Amino acid sequence: xxxxxxxxxxxxxxxxxxxxxxxxxxxxxxxxxxxxxxxxxxxxxxxxxxxxxxxxxxxxxxxxxxxxxxxxxxxxxxxxxxxxxxxxxxxxxxxxxxxxxxxxxxxxxxxxxxxxxxxxxxxxxxxxxxxxxxxxx
Amino acid sequence: xxxxxxxxxxxxxxxxxxxxxxxxxxxxxxxxxxxxxxxxxxxxxxxxxxxxxxxxxxxxxxxxxxxxxxxxxxxxxxxxxxxxxxxxxxxxxxxxxxxxxxxxxxxxxxxxxxxxxxxxxxxxxxxxxxxxxxxxxxxxxxxxxxxxxxxxxxxxxxxxxxxxxxxxxxxxxxxxxxxxxxxxxxxxxxxxxxxxxxxxxxxxxxxxxxxxxxxxxxxxxxxxxxxxxxxxxxxxxxxxxxxxxxxxxxxxxxxxxxxxxxxxxxxxxxxxxxxxxxxxxxxxxxxxxxxxxxxxxxxxxxxxxxxxxxxxxxxxxxxxxxxxxxxxxxxxxxxxxxxxxxxxxxxxxxxxxxxxxxxxxxxxxxxxxxxxxxxxxxxxxxxxxxxxxxxxxxxxxxxxxxxxxxxxxxxxxxxxxxxxxxxxxxxxxxxxxxxx
Numbered sequence: 001x002x003x004x005x006x007x008x009x010x011x012x013x014x015x016x017x018x019x020x021x022x023x024x025x026x027x028x029x030x031x032x033x034x035x036x037x038x039x040x041x042x043x044x045x046x047x048x049x050x051x052x053x054x055x056x057x058x059x060x061x062x063x064x065x066x067x068x069x070x071x072x073x074x075x076x077x078x079x080x081x082x083x084x085x086x087x088x089x090x091x092x093x094x095x096x097x098x099x100x101x102x103x104x105x106x107x108x109x110x111x112x113x114x115x116x117x118x119x120x121x122x123x124x125x126x127x128x129x130x131x132x133x134x135x136x137x
Numbered sequence: 138x139x140x141x142x143x144x145x146x147x148x149x150x151x152x153x154x155x156x157x158x159x160x161x162x163x164x165x166x167x168x169x170x171x172x173x174x175x176x177x178x179x180x181x182x183x184x185x186x187x188x189x190x191x192x193x194x195x196x197x198x199x200x201x202x203x204x205x206x207x208x209x210x211x212x213x214x215x216x217x218x219x220x221x222x223x224x225x226x227x228x229x230x231x232x233x234x235x236x237x238x239x240x241x242x243x244x245x246x247x248x249x250x251x252x253x254x255x256x257x258x259x260x261x262x263x264x265x266x267x268x269x270x271x272x273x274x275x276x277x278x279x280x281x282x283x284x285x286x287x288x289x290x291x292x293x294x295x296x297x298x299x300x301x302x303x304x305x306x307x308x309x310x311x312x313x314x315x316x317x318x319x320x321x322x323x324x325x326x327x328x329x330x331x332x333x334x335x336x337x338x339x340x341x342x343x344x345x346x347x348x349x350x351x352x353x354x355x356x357x358x359x360x361x362x363x364x365x366x367x368x369x370x371x372x373x374x375x376x377x378x379x380x381x382x383x384x385x386x387x388x389x390x391x392x393x394x395x396x397x398x399x400x401x402x403x404x405x406x407x408x409x410x411x412x413x414x415x416x417x418x419x420x421x422x423x424x425x426x427x428x429x430x431x432x433x434x435x436x437x438x439x440x441x442x443x444x445x446x447x448x449x450x451x452x453x454x455x456x457x458x459x460x461x462x463x464x465x466x467x468x469x470x471x472x473x474x475x476x477x478x479x480x481x482x483x484x485x486x487x488x489x490x491x492x493x494x495x496x497x498x499x500x501x502x503x504x505x506x507x508x509x510x511x512x513x514x515x516x517x518x519x520x521x522x523x524x525x526x527x528x529x530x531x532x533x534x535x536x537x538x539x540x541x542x543x544x545x546x547x548x549x550x551x552x553x554x555x556x557x558x559x560x561x562x563x564x565x566x567x568x569x570x571x572x573x
Contacts, residue, residue, distance in 0.1 A: 040554035047553060059160070059449065060442035060468075063186040064205040070167075081202070083192060086470040087442060089523055090479040093531025093564060095552060098524055099477070 002044035006120035006129060007033040010048075013112055013119035029102035034109045035120055036098075046120065046129055049096045049109035051075045060091035065105075073134065079105045144241040147175040147217070149455055150234060152224050152393065153250030154178035155187060157422030159205060160445035161248050164452025166214050172456065174216045175242060177234070181221030183208065185274060188441060194277040194305040203274075227397035229415050246417050246455040249394055249405060250448060253387035253423035253439050255298075262355030267365030268381045271302040283380060284311065290380040291315075291368050293352060295322035297469065299384035300335070304473040306380075307342050314345040314376050316368075318385075321348065326469050328484040328518045330496075330504055338474040350374070355381060387439050389424045402426060404437040409461045411451035419455055421447030430464030430536070431482040431515045438467050468530065470523070479526045482533060483508050483516035497547040505547040512540040525551050532556075535563070 008020065011033040015023035023031050035048035055075045058066045065081035066088055068074070082105035089097045089106070100107040111131075112118040121131040149165055151158045154176050162174055184205040192198045211218045219236070226235040227247075234242045255270035257263070269280050280302075290306050292299045295317035306313050315322070321332040322339065339346060350370045358366030367377045389404040400406040400414035404426040411419045411427070421427070422444035426435040443465045453460035468481035486492040486508050493509040501521075507529060508516030514533035519526040529546055532539055537560055539546065545555040553561060 038552045038554040040550075040552070043554050045552075045554050059445045062188040062441050063203070067206075083186075083189060083472075085188065085472050086477060086479065086523060087468075090468055090470050090481065090526050090530055091442065092527040093534070095525040095528045097527070 001126055001128075002037060002039045003125065004037050005123045005125065006035055006046050007037055009119040009123035010034050010109075013115075029100070032098065032100055032107045034107055035096075046124075047094055047096055048120065049075060049092075050094060051109075051111070056091040056093065057088035057097060060087045062087055074111055075108075077106065077108055077110065079103070082106055144233075144243055145175070146173075146243045148172035148245050149174045149248070150242055150244035150246070151176045151248045151250060152178075152234070153248070153252055153422065153424070154180060154184050154218065154220065155250065155252060155422070156184075156205070156441045156444035157250030157252075157424075157448035157451075158248065159184050159210075160448025161250065161419075161421070161452035161455070162214055162216055164449040165456045168453055168456035168458040171215075174214065175219065175244075176211070176216055177219045177222065177224055177236065177242070179221065179223035180273065180275075182274065183211070183218070183220070187272065188301065190271065190274055190277040191301040191305045193274065194271075194281055194302070195308040197308075200274065224393055227393050229397050229399075229418065232417070247419070248448070248451055248455065249399075249413070249418065249420040249424060250422045250444070251390040251393060251424040254390050255383065256386040256388045257383045258385070260352050260355055262357070265355055265357055265365045266363055267379055268355065268383065270383055271298055272387065277305075280380060280382070284309065285379065288379045289314075289377060290382065291376050291378040292382045292384055293317075294384035294386070295319075295324075295346070296384060296386065297323065297326060297471075298387070299382070300339075300471075300473055302382055302384060303339070303344055307344060307474075311380070312343070312345075314347060314378070315339070316347045316350055316352070316370065316376075318351045319348065322346070323471075326467065326484070327478065327480050328506060330498075330506070331478050331480065331484075331518050331520050334476060334478065334501070334504070334520050335471070335474075338476050342474050347374075347376075387423060389437055389439075391424055394420065394424070402435075406435065410454045410459070411447055411462060412454060419451040421451050428462060428464040429466050430534070431466040438465060440467065440469065442468065463534075466533075476520070477523050478518070478520045479523045479530075480518045481516065481530050482514075483510075484518060486510070486516065493543075495543060495547045497549075499549065503549065507543070507546045509539065509543060512538045512543075514539055514546070522549065528553060528556075531564070532560075537563070 012023045015031040038045040063081050065078050084104040097108045121129045185203040189203045223237045225237045290313045293316045295315045303313050322335045353369045353371045356367045365381050369375050391401045394405045395401045405420040423439035429436050450462040466482050471478040491511045496506045498504040503521035506518040517529050
């Protein structure tokens with residue numbers, strides 16, 4: 001549908017205030033939604049990190065800030081180790097990584113730590129975003 | 138480290154403790170949880186982020202914060218790390234590696250990830266104090282120790298290493314003159330347009346640029362002839378400096394491979410499985426050649442991601458999981474001096490038949506260029522607006538035919554929805570709700 005609720009809930013989830021107006025208007029550094037909804041003609045596509053089993057971003061990371069958690073399969077960012085070199089952005093075939101220019105680091109989906117289901121998935125009124133845990137190989 | 142015996146046996150022996158070596162360890166451990174892994178490196182630290190030596194020299198980070206993997210990496214992965222000790226002799230017949238402290242390691246599978254060494258041509262006066270290279274933490278420490286209030290630097294070579302050093306020196310307030318033989322910075326990495334953007338950024342940061350020149354000789358100081366006081370260029374110009382850095386390139390470290398009788402071209406020769414001319418010896422990273430899918434040949438592409446990925450392929454094969462490298466190519470992202478530039482593959486294809494170049498720009502804010510060869514992407518350059526560049530690089534890696542939607546690749550609103558449905562479906566794991 002392209003309603004964009006996933007972007008709203010993602011952004012609020014990653015804010016300090018957890019208040020939609022403050023999160024959008026007041027917080028500094030500005031809060032970023034970790035996913036974007038692409039809209040073209042009648043096609044709407046929520047794009048976020050796929051936590052790939054063969055994550056090219058992790059293999060390309062110059063510092064070790066991006067690593068794959070072998071137990072859960074999550075592609076994790078340690079923002080304190082990110083130097084904003086943007087090599088992962090060139091490596092990601094989905095364009096799912098963005099620059100947080102105010103912090104000088106990347107921003108990407110972290111699967112909403114502390115939640116059983118990510119905020120985008122819980123908020124989607126059309127059940128278009130699925131969160132599926134795969135069996136370990 | 139205590140010496141247990143005169144000869145130690147290990148299942149997997151890895152020479153080199155940087156991106157390639159770590160990629161190999163992580164792949165081996167996915168395929169073999171138990172086999173003993175030993176890493177040997179002449180550098181004394183745990184694996185660190187080599188590109189971060191620029192931040193380190195600038196005083197913005199510390200060794201502890203530069204570690205490429207957590208401090209417990211070696212222990213957790215069952216890796217014995219022999220650090221600060223160089224390998225000195227390799228015997229393929231007996232599968233023995235002798236270290237410089239005379240210790241002997243025997244192995245079942247060997248990886249050579251020996252990296253590269255800065256190229257330093259002979260220059261008259263080149264034995265004076267104050268001449269540096271910049272590829273290791275130790276180099277950064279040496280430069281830091283040599284800096285004095287009022288120090289001036291000349292950096293020879295405006296490639297990636299020269300630029301990363303210059304960025305650090307500028308942040309330390311050191312005046313820098315860059316001397317480059319070609320007519321622009323990063324000539325082998327960027328197209329003309331992007332190189333001009335780098336040139337502007339360098340000049341705005343106060344860096345003096347001298348193109349079309351190189352060193353004729355290095356001169357001493359009036360009060361101390363043993364120390365660098367200035368350099369003379371080939372046109373006779375003299376540039377005063379206390380710090381002279383040579384950053385004209387990196388040569389693969391292939392001595393051990395060559396001494397053992399492995400096949401060596403410019404780099405160690407490997408096949409698509411990263412196997413050398415010996416069935417139990419593998420190689421990757423800056424020391425080795427790898428298949429470049431743009432150029433269609435085996436060549437050395439000394440960049441960090443390719444070292445890691447090559448190591449990953451080698452590691453799987455060493456552990457018995459048959460894996461082929463699909464090929465790699467040059468790919469770089471630059472964030473120095475406030476720039477955001479990414480590039481991959483061919484930058485200036487010339488007028489060769491079958492090539493097509495698509496560009497778009499929005500003043501200085503954004504520039505996009507895609508090079509096609511017979512309908513497939515073989516090069517890209519994005520300046521400013523870089524966030525969708527990975528989608529284009531993905532099409533390039535996959536060899537996707539893009540003729541039917543090529544114009545979209547350089548539009549500002551390019552995205553996954555610009556791709557035809559059949560291309561989008563080919564992307565791994567992409568769930569496309571409502572796709573038609």
